[in-house]
Amino acid sequence: MTTLTTAPLAPLLNRLFEEADAASPANDPALADLLPDHDRLMRSKTEYRDFYAHLKDFPLSVSRETGTLLYMLARGAKARAIVEFGTSFGISTLHLAAALRDNGGGRLITSEFEPSKIARARENLTVAGLIDLVEIREGDALQTLSAGLPETIDLLLLDGAKALYPDILDLVESRLRPGAFIVADNAEYSPDYLARVRAPETGYLSTPFAENVELSMRIG
Numbered sequence: 001m002t003t004l005t006t007a008p009l010a011p012l013l014n015r016l017f018e019e020a021d022a023a024s025p026a027n028d029p030a031l032a033d034l035l036p037d038h039d040r041l042m043r044s045k046t047e048y049r050d051f052y053a054h055l056k057d058f059p060l061s062v063s064r065e066t067g068t069l070l071y072m073l074a075r076g077a078k079a080r081a082i083v084e085f086g087t088s089f090g091i092s093t094l095h096l097a098a099a100l101r102d103n104g105g106g107r108l109i110t111s112e113f114e115p116s117k118i119a120r121a122r123e124n125l126t127v128a129g130l131i132d133l134v135e136i137r138e139g140d141a142l143q144t145l146s147a148g149l150p151e152t153i154d155l156l157l158l159d160g161a162k163a164l165y166p167d168i169l170d171l172v173e174s175r176l177r178p179g180a181f182i183v184a185d186n187a188e189y190s191p192d193y194l195a196r197v198r199a200p201e202t203g204y205l206s207t208p209f210a211e212n213v214e215l216s217m218r219i220g
C-alpha cells in the first residue's frame, strides 16, 4: 500500500484529474483571443506573467502518467528534498509529497505566483494530509527559488513558464546531487533548456520520455 494509491489521496487525485480533463483552456471562448499567440506566449520570457494570469482558473496539470512517474522517481531516488517550479492546483505536488511521505519524510519547496492557485493547492494538500511536507513559495520563482534551498536536492520538477527553465536550473544546479532527477514538462517549448541537458559535457544524461516530458539525470 502507498500513500498515492490509498485514501485520502487516491480519490482526491481521481477527482482533480477528472476536473482537469473537463477544464481545457482550448475550449474556453474567453481565451479564444490567446489561441493564435499560444505558441509564442508559451516560449516568451517577458509575457509569461500576463499569460498565466489569463489561465489562473485552469489546473494545467501534468498527466496521470507523468504524476505516477514523478512518484516512482522520487521513491526510487529515496528523495528527501524536492524543488518544484509551477504549483498550480498542486496535482504534481501531491504526487511528490506522497513519495516523500512514503520515503519517511522530507521537504518539498514549490513555487507559484497566482494567489488563488496557491489557496487551492494548499487546500488540496491539506485534504490529502500532506501539507506538513510542503512549503509553497508565493511570487515569481526567479526570486523565490533564488535563496533558502536545501543543501542537496534529489529531484527538480520544471513545470512553470517554459522559457525560464534554464534560469531555474541555474538557481538549483549546484545543489543537485549526482543521480538527481530533473523532470521538465513540455520542454519542447524551451529549446535552450533541451540543448543544455542533452549536451553530454554539461553533466546530464537526458532523454525524451512519454508524451512531452524530458527526463534528465545529473551525473556531474
Ligand SMILES: C[S@@+](CC[C@H](N)C(=O)[O-])C[C@H]1O[C@@H](n2cnc3c(N)ncnc32)[C@H](O)[C@@H]1O
Pocket: 048, 052, 053, 059, 060, 061, 062, 085, 086, 087, 088, 089, 090, 091, 092, 093, 111, 112, 113, 114, 117, 139, 140, 141, 142, 159, 160, 161, 164
Ligand atoms: C503547467 S502549470 C503547473 C501544473 C502543476 N505542476 C501540476 O501538475 O499540477 C504552470 C504553473 O506555473 C505558474 N508559473 C509560471 N511561471 C511562474 C513563475 N515564474 N513563478 C511562479 N509561478 C509560475 C503558473 O501560474 C501555473 O500555475
